[in-house]
Amino acid sequence: MADGARRGLDLDLWSYRILLGLLGMLALVIMVGPVLIVLAISFTADSSMRFPPSGFSLRWYEALFDPVRSSQIHRAAINTVQVGLWATAIGTLLALLAALALARARGVAARSADTLFVTPLMLPQISFAVAALVFFSMIGFEAAKPAIVIGHVVVCVPLVYKTISASLSQLDPALIESSASLGASRLRTFRRITLPIILPGIGAGAFLLFMASKDNVAVSLFLSDARTNMLPIRMWQMLEGTLDVRVAAVSGVLILATLVLMLAMERFVRISDRLR
Amino acid sequence: MAARVTMPEGRFMLAFPMLLFFGAFFVAPLLLLVAVSFFDDPDITVPGLSQYTGFLSDAFNWRVLGQTLLLGVKVVACTTLLAYPIALLFLAAGPRLRRVLLMLILVPLLTSVVVRTFAWIVLLSREGVVNSLLLSLGIVGAPVQLLHTELGLIIALMQIELPLMLLPLVSVMARLDPNVVAASQALGAGSWRTLVRVILPLSLPGYAAGVLLVFASSTAAFVSQSVIGGGRLIYMPLFVYQQATTLYNWPFAAAISVILVLAISLVAFGINHLGRSARGNIHG
Amino acid sequence: MTDRIGRRAALATGGLAAAAVLSPRKAAASSTVVAAHYPNTWETAYRDVVAPVLQQRHQIELVITPLLAFDQVARALAQPRGRPPFDCFCLDPGPRRTAIERGLVQQIDRAKLPNLQGVSPGYVDEWGVGVAMQVVGIAYNPSRVEKPTGWRDLFEPKYHRRVAITGFGSTFGTVAMIEIAKAFGGSETNMEPAFEAVRRLLPNVGAVALNSAQLPSLFQQGQIDIFYTNTNNVAALKAQGVNIEFVQPDTGCPAFATTMHIHARSTVANEAHQYINVSLDPAIQAALQEPPPMFIPTQTRTPLAPEVAALVGSHDALSRFIQHDWGVINPQRSAWIERFNREVRA
Structure with a gap:
């Protein structure tokens, strides 16, 4: 009888481990596989995207860094970084102020505002992009780059708003009260107590916002004009037309840049603790 | 409920810039979209309901809408199945392994969604990596059609959605008391029983957040739907794009957008409600 | 290059x-x-x-x-x-x-x-x-499939699972569909035979592309070996070292x-x-x-x-290649796109 129970337990344990192990492996393969394959293809000697590549070469990186042949990719990359930085700066500032205002607020108005600020995450971006295009053309707003920045802020700001709100919710209100009772001004309390505690949250949120802006397709697709070609759209066109291998090289560069950024963030704000 | 913390009135003013920004650039465009959808002609001159009646009276459109929502549900189900094992491993892991797992979860974010989507063309085509693997292992006798099928699309979408599911799930796991699990097992509950009775209920809040994100994102994943799905699988975002850019029918594009937004909101509201009541059950 | x-x-x-x-x-x-x-x-x-x-x-x-x-x-x-x-x-x-x-x-x-x-x-x-x-015809991979002769060939069993089609979302998709309709007895105003042919092909189609831009990448990856396109795309793919040839259909090129x-x-x-x-x-x-x-x-x-x-x-x-009357085509395109969506839907 004890033997039976033991066997039952073994079966339970092993079925649990094997099944979950297999599914977990599959999950890791699906998450990591395509990234590795793109990375491998970027070093191919072939003239088309094939896996496995027939040989190793750096020709696609050379082509990518060629200032003449790839000038359009460079311009798109510059646009993307510019838009990303502006969107991150504006979005983080707006979100920080709003999160400070609404943290712990319980009123109906505050709750509604809170919900409103995360709504863009739930909406199909293409719907918002269509709306924004019609809206900007109707009010005669013609500057494409500011329009894209605004669009990116709208669709990406929930990410930073959520992270900052989460950091604030972990802040002990007693700390602030005691600081205030000690006669510190509100600004001083913010600078000396609140800010240092939520700074990692701000950093992680800003990072997420920048990443999302850099990757945005729908809004850029509808709002960009002749001079504001954005990198994801450019890559999409290059891939759809001819599976241009330079795009794999772009990915190689992106992977490296993101990795560096991520490790830097990890060092300064321990981003892995902040991504909810 | 915690005592209401009294706040100086002035603090609410800080939310004003964001409110103004959202009012001007989020709410206003969406209201305009709704307004445009109530016009009968592409030139936006004759007001009327014909876009909605036209859309809703056609069974084909209902099927596309249903298919879109169903795609969201299927992707949610599949990501759940694959995300939990990782989350459970995270729960059982020490600090170092946890860090490694988190980094692995972030790997998909290293490169653009567009590039990852096209990588799946290389992986899923008839002569792609997946088919060569299946053929050489003798699992299949002839190449399997994966590109332009819903299965292929779900696989490709999972790569994008898994991190969205895992991040909130893992953050819940990180806060979960390992003693609870140990206690359950010490009381003789098997692994499966502990999973179903203890871990799953405790992880529900994070899971609900993940479900919401994955559902919204996969139903709206325009790039993957068109590139991996191809011409035979039609989803709502493609409809919007087609009407706006190939047929120049902005009011119809607007109406489809509004319907899609309403449908997703309805489902999101439902999930949110379930998540909240689940949370209530745990604490209550 | x-x-x-x-x-x-x-x-x-x-x-x-x-x-x-x-x-x-x-x-x-x-x-x-x-x-x-x-x-x-x-x-x-x-x-x-x-x-x-x-x-x-x-x-x-x-x-x-x-x-x-x-x-x-x-x-x-x-x-x-x-x-x-x-x-x-x-x-x-x-x-x-x-x-x-x-x-x-x-x-x-x-x-x-x-x-x-x-x-x-x-x-x-x-x-x-x-x-x-722009001249539109049929492109194929000479090392994998036989050279096709005309539009009707696309629907032959020997090309089953190798053919890709695309609908009315692009101009050359539209003219190709019109030529297919003609090859089966239709015309610019009678697209029915083309839809009929597409419906018969569907169970054995290699791919239905959402738009013409998707076709070259599917061809490159060996997902398909035959599709309709223009000569510029064929030249661009050849320059990438892809094995591809252009065929003028027996009924002429639009x-x-x-x-x-x-x-x-x-x-x-x-x-x-x-x-x-x-x-x-x-x-x-x-x-x-x-x-x-x-x-x-x-x-x-x-x-x-x-x-x-x-x-x-x-x-x-x-100047003697096949021309189409877009005054006749344009008013019908929206209905054709909708119809194509419905016909090919999986």
């Missing part, structure tokens, strides 16, 4: 910019023309070949915005007031008609286009000028002009005319017909390159 571009640029500059080089004027651009172009091949070719000459001869900076023809019209329609999204369109017949009907383009001034001399009158009207011809137009609200109409004029220059047209992109010239003063001549014979023969 670099050599090709170098050769092309040399041809262009050598032919007509010599004078400009010898008597250099101010290098800085005095004005800018924003021109929409099809992505990839067209964009690259015009940037490499046309832009430098326009800069040298007229001090005009050419900024190219890559958009498919339908997207160009959509973008222009979405901005009904104020500064136009671009000054010049580059369209094919279907979108061209829509652009004219919706008042998006202005009339051209022939006096400002001296290079119209030599362009066949059939490619010019008061709204725009044809700058290249051909249509790629036309340039000036936006109705363009503030640089003069410069836009100069841009179009340069595009029609015999030396430029000669440079652009090098494969890739192998644009087929509309300028008869440009002798056909061997590759192009092998394909279309002569300038004269080109």
Whole structure:
């Protein structure tokens, strides 16, 4: 009888481990596989995207860094970084102020505002992009780059708003009260107590916002004009037309840049603790 | 409920810039979209309901809408199945392994969604990596059609959605008391029983957040739907794009957008409600 | 590819910019023309070949915005007031008609286009000028499938699982579907036989692409081995080392002009005319017909390159390729797109 129970337990344990192990492996393969394959293809000697590549070469990186042949990719990359930085700066500032205002607020108005600020995450971006295009053309707003920045802020700001709100919710209100009772001004309390505690949250949120802006397709697709070609759209066109291998090289560069950024963030704000 | 913390009135003013920004650039465009959808002609001159009646009276459109929502549900189900094992491993892991797992979860974010989507063309085509693997292992006798099928699309979408599911799930796991699990097992509950009775209920809040994100994102994943799905699988975002850019029918594009937004909101509201009541059950 | 571009640029500059080089004027651009172009091949070719000459001869900076023809019209329609999204369109017949009907383009001034001399009158009207011809036929992978002979072959069992089709979302998808309809007894106004054929093929189709742009990548990955496309795409794929050949169907190839137009609200109409004029220059047209992109010239003063001549014979023969009446097609397209969506839906 004890033997039976033991066997039952073994079966339970092993079925649990094997099944979950297999599914977990599959999950890791699906998450990591395509990234590795793109990375491998970027070093191919072939003239088309094939896996496995027939040989190793750096020709696609050379082509990518060629200032003449790839000038359009460079311009798109510059646009993307510019838009990303502006969107991150504006979005983080707006979100920080709003999160400070609404943290712990319980009123109906505050709750509604809170919900409103995360709504863009739930909406199909293409719907918002269509709306924004019609809206900007109707009010005669013609500057494409500011329009894209605004669009990116709208669709990406929930990410930073959520992270900052989460950091604030972990802040002990007693700390602030005691600081205030000690006669510190509100600004001083913010600078000396609140800010240092939520700074990692701000950093992680800003990072997420920048990443999302850099990757945005729908809004850029509808709002960009002749001079504001954005990198994801450019890559999409290059891939759809001819599976241009330079795009794999772009990915190689992106992977490296993101990795560096991520490790830097990890060092300064321990981003892995902040991504909810 | 915690005592209401009294706040100086002035603090609410800080939310004003964001409110103004959202009012001007989020709410206003969406209201305009709704307004445009109530016009009968592409030139936006004759007001009327014909876009909605036209859309809703056609069974084909209902099927596309249903298919879109169903795609969201299927992707949610599949990501759940694959995300939990990782989350459970995270729960059982020490600090170092946890860090490694988190980094692995972030790997998909290293490169653009567009590039990852096209990588799946290389992986899923008839002569792609997946088919060569299946053929050489003798699992299949002839190449399997994966590109332009819903299965292929779900696989490709999972790569994008898994991190969205895992991040909130893992953050819940990180806060979960390992003693609870140990206690359950010490009381003789098997692994499966502990999973179903203890871990799953405790992880529900994070899971609900993940479900919401994955559902919204996969139903709206325009790039993957068109590139991996191809011409035979039609989803709502493609409809919007087609009407706006190939047929120049902005009011119809607007109406489809509004319907899609309403449908997703309805489902999101439902999930949110379930998540909240689940949370209530745990604490209550 | 670099050599090709170098050769092309040399041809262009050598032919007509010599004078400009010898008597250099101010290098800085005095004005800018924003021109929409099809992505990839067209964009690259015009940037490499046309832009430098326009800069040298007229001090005009050419900024190219890559958009498919339908997207160009959509973008222009979405901005009904104020500064136009671009000054010049580059369209094919279907979108061209829509652009004219919706008042998006202005009339051209022939006096400002001296290079119209030599362009066949059939490619010019008061709204725009044809700058290249697109010829549509069947492309296949010679190492994997037999050479097809005509449109009906696409539906034969020997090509089952190897064929890709695409619908009415692009101009050459539309003309191909019309030719398929004709091959099965239909016409421009009777698409039923084409839908019938598609329905029969569906269980054995290799792929149904959402739009024509998706086809080259599917071909490259070996997902499909036969599809309909234009000669430019075939030239571009060949240049990438892809094993692909172009076939003229036994019933003939449809051909249509790629036309340039000036936006109705363009503030640089003069410069836009100069841009179009340069595009029609015999030396430029000669440079652009090098494969890739192998644009087929509309300028008869440009002798056909061997590759192009092998394909279309002569300038004269080109005018006898199959033409379609877009006045008849356009009103039906929206219904066809909807019908195609329904027919192919998995």
